[in-house]
Amino acid sequence: MRKLHPMSVAVRSLSRSLNTGFVFFVVGVVVSPGGSGMELLSVFGLVLFGVVTGIAYEFAYYQRFRYELTEDTFDVTSGVISRRDRELPLGRVQNVDIRQNVIVRLLGIATVHIETAGGGETEVSLRYVDETEARHLRRQLRRGASAETGEADDEAALEGTAETSRSVTESTEDEELLFEIEPRELAILSIFTIDPGASVLGGIALSFASGFDPETLLPTDRIAGLPGPETGIFLLAWGLLLFVLAAWIVSAILTFTRYYGFRLTRVDDELYYERGLLQRYSGTIPLEKVQTLTISESIPFRWFGYAALGVETAGYAPGQSGSRGTESAIPLADADRVAALARAIEPFGPIDLESPPRRARERYVVRYLLVVAAFVGSAYAVARYTAVVRQWYVLAVLAVFVPFAAHLKWSNRGYRVGDRYVLTRTGFWRRTTKIVPYYRVQAILHEATIFQRRRRLASVTADTASSASFFGRAATAHDIDTERGLELQATIEERLQERLRSRKRQRSGDRRFRDAAESTDDESSVDEDDVI
Numbered sequence: 001m002r003k004l005h006p007m008s009v010a011v012r013s014l015s016r017s018l019n020t021g022f023v024f025f026v027v028g029v030v031v032s033p034g035g036s037g038m039e040l041l042s043v044f045g046l047v048l049f050g051v052v053t054g055i056a057y058e059f060a061y062y063q064r065f066r067y068e069l070t071e072d073t074f075d076v077t078s079g080v081i082s083r084r085d086r087e088l089p090l091g092r093v094q095n096v097d098i099r100q101n102v103i104v105r106l107l108g109i110a111t112v113h114i115e116t117a118g119g120g121e122t123e124v125s126l127r128y129v130d131e132t133e134a135r136h137l138r139r140q141l142r143r144g145a146s147a148e149t150g151e152a153d154d155e156a157a158l159e160g161t162a163e164t165s166r167s168v169t170e171s172t173e174d175e176e177l178l179f180e181i182e183p184r185e186l187a188i189l190s191i192f193t194i195d196p197g198a199s200v201l202g203g204i205a206l207s208f209a210s211g212f213d214p215e216t217l218l219p220t221d222r223i224a225g226l227p228g229p230e231t232g233i234f235l236l237a238w239g240l241l242l243f244v245l246a247a248w249i250v251s252a253i254l255t256f257t258r259y260y261g262f263r264l265t266r267v268d269d270e271l272y273y274e275r276g277l278l279q280r281y282s283g284t285i286p287l288e289k290v291q292t293l294t295i296s297e298s299i300p301f302r303w304f305g306y307a308a309l310g311v312e313t314a315g316y317a318p319g320q321s322g323s324r325g326t327e328s329a330i331p332l333a334d335a336d337r338v339a340a341l342a343r344a345i346e347p348f349g350p351i352d353l354e355s356p357p358r359r360a361r362e363r364y365v366v367r368y369l370l371v372v373a374a375f376v377g378s379a380y381a382v383a384r385y386t387a388v389v390r391q392w393y394v395l396a397v398l399a400v401f402v403p404f405a406a407h408l409k410w411s412n413r414g415y416r417v418g419d420r421y422v423l424t425r426t427g428f429w430r431r432t433t434k435i436v437p438y439y440r441v442q443a444i445l446h447e448a449t450i451f452q453r454r455r456r457l458a459s460v461t462a463d464t465a466s467s468a469s470f471f472g473r474a475a476t477a478h479d480i481d482t483e484r485g486l487e488l489q490a491t492i493e494e495r496l497q498e499r500l501r502s503r504k505r506q507r508s509g510d511r512r513f514r515d516a517a518e519s520t521d522d523e524s525s526v527d528e529d530d531v532i
Contacts, residue, residue, distance in 0.1 A: 065077070074087075109130060112137055112138065176266045201254075258276060293345060295338060297431045298430045355411070359457070361406050376392065376396050413479065417491050420499065424436075447461070458480060
């Protein structure tokens with residue numbers, strides 16, 4: 001069995017000693033809150049003891065951690081106080097990620113995270129191994145997983161340590177570069193992407209910029225001449241503007257560092273992605289486990305003719321773990337380029353969709369009018385009992401935009417039932433087109449709310465095993481005719497069974513071909529022995 005890289009002791013000890021040293025510092029301060037020299041010396045001694053304890057623990061961890069890649073399993077033995085032995089069947093390996101921050105990249109080492117099918121958390125983490133060893137492990141683990149599921153040849157078995165460099169060289173030569181983000185694409189992506197965590201970081205940045213005194217950021221020269229109520233509204237608007245500006249700047253920086261150097265390559269039946277400036281990520285997307293393709297076209301990017309491509313696999317959407325953002329096969333590129341790569345993964349043909357019936361648009365008009373009425377009513381209630389809002393009736397102007405909003409919602413929805421794929425589209429601000437192969441469908445849902453039934457409408461969902469289905473982002477044909485929805489449900493079910501039977505016959509034929517080839521090889525070897 002193999003050991004971790006020796007430098008892992010130093011890197012892990014640095015993190016561990018800082019954590020334990022801080023804990024002992026807090027304990028020392030609580031136990032000895034005074035400021036005498038002896039008490040300070042005792043606190044320093046506790047901190048030093050914590051640092052030494054952390055280093056000793058990591059050295060013991062390094063000595064007792066072993067891993068081995070066999071033909072069928074990936075075995076890991078670890079534990080300082082209690083031993084833990086794990087055997088991961090290669091057929092259960094879902095994704096293998098490689099991560100490197102700035103420090104470990106300079107040292108030439110990396111972290112390997114191994115995730116199994118059906119699990120949302122990392123099953124095994126190797127911190128840290130040589131960078132070359134990390135890439136070798138990723139390739140061999142994925143080859144072994146494909147071989148176990150019958151999707152690869154048996155010759156993808158474990159190679160020895162002496163062949164590690166040769167294996168990595170061969171994998172590099174076999175790589176086909178599919179996509180590499182360009183500077184202009186990265187700039188547009190950074191400017192128009194809103195990161196969910198940027199609001200919190202933006203507030204922290206504003207706090208530091210003001211020296212934790214919000215009044216320093218207020219334009220006092222413009223406030224002096226305003227009456228009382230208008231002063232409050234102006235200050236609220238000014239604070240909101242500063243907050244949005246700070247969040248936008250932080251979001252642009254985070255997006256730039258996250259997708260810097262993004263490249264997508266293909267080796268055999270797998271996609272490999274790399275990205276990141278400060279924290280470098282590298283992972284795999286097994287094509288044999290692809291459930292759904294999602295083409296996203298957010299409204300700012302559509303102005304420039306750009307789109308994004310997401311790939312969802314069984315039980316795992318790339319980047320779903322908490323330490324990463326939502327991963328994409330292509331974060332941003334020309335729309336035609338995105339469609340071409342999507343068709344290289346799944347040849348789904350042209351995207352000509354069938355629109356919902358026009359009475360669905362009438363339903364959207366009624367819905368939006370109710371929303372406007374709620375806003376106007378709330379503004380009237382506030383104006384009646386307070387002096388904050390006086391011209392409450394101005395909000396009624398929003399009713400003019402209701403027909404346009406309803407039409408845009410209706411025109412950006414559609415579906416198509418092809419021979420091998422079902423396609424659905426929805427969304428205006430962020431329009432998403434989902435492509436689902438029939439053989440990946442797990443269930444077909446026909447749903448109709450009480451409001452849909454009043455207009456003889458329904459929604460049909462092609463549910464898959466991807467994690468997006470758990471969050472209500474499955475491929476759904478919204479607000480189609482009820483009878484048409486029942487036909488759609490029956491058609492998807494029928495073609496699902498046809499595709500499953502076809503794939504079963506194909507696999508059976510491939511298996512018979514391999515058995516015949518092996519039988520021929522055995523007869524040849526027997527004949528050679530007879531001749532000898």
